[in-house]
Amino acid sequence: MNEYPEEFYRGISSPNDITESGYVTAGAFQFDQYDSQRGDEYCELSVNWNDNEESLQVLLDQHKPQREDKQFKGGYCTINRTLLNNMFKGHMDSEEFSYERRPVEASEENDYQENLYHGNLLMKNTLDKQVKKNIQHTLAFMAGLAIRR
Numbered sequence: 001m002n003e004y005p006e007e008f009y010r011g012i013s014s015p016n017d018i019t020e021s022g023y024v025t026a027g028a029f030q031f032d033q034y035d036s037q038r039g040d041e042y043c044e045l046s047v048n049w050n051d052n053e054e055s056l057q058v059l060l061d062q063h064k065p066q067r068e069d070k071q072f073k074g075g076y077c078t079i080n081r082t083l084l085n086n087m088f089k090g091h092m093d094s095e096e097f098s099y100e101r102r103p104v105e106a107s108e109e110n111d112y113q114e115n116l117y118h119g120n121l122l123m124k125n126t127l128d129k130q131v132k133k134n135i136q137h138t139l140a141f142m143a144g145l146a147i148r149r
Helices: 053-061 081-087 089-093 129-143
Strands: 007-012 042-049 075-080 097-101 118-124
Touching: 007 053, 042 053, 042 097, 053 075, 075 081, 075 129, 081 089, 081 129, 089 097, 118 129
Parallel strands: none
Antiparallel strands: 007 042, 007 075, 042 118, 097 118
């Protein structure tokens, strides 16, 4: 995994995923349960890799398909990849957790904008429910007060 920058962004769709004191909650880290679409046992959580200054702007300009309003009304947070690797080392060694680059191609039909910086955090869908929750809460802890609007 040498082709990754030192940090990534996670867009926060709902202001409800931020506490009154500004902390990101685990609700901002709900993994998709569409593992059958991937063809493996992983579920996804979208991120933008911070390759350059444009990556953040692409995230901030993203809108919901078929709608003009911005997708990330709650803002975004930044997470350090080295910290992620250290915190999830055991899960990564056992291939229960990983990450990937998966750029999004523009599609007029689906109303997707191109996003060359897109990727996913990956979590095994077969993990125990409590372990999945632990992963979500750890990601929220790592995001901490790093929320920006």
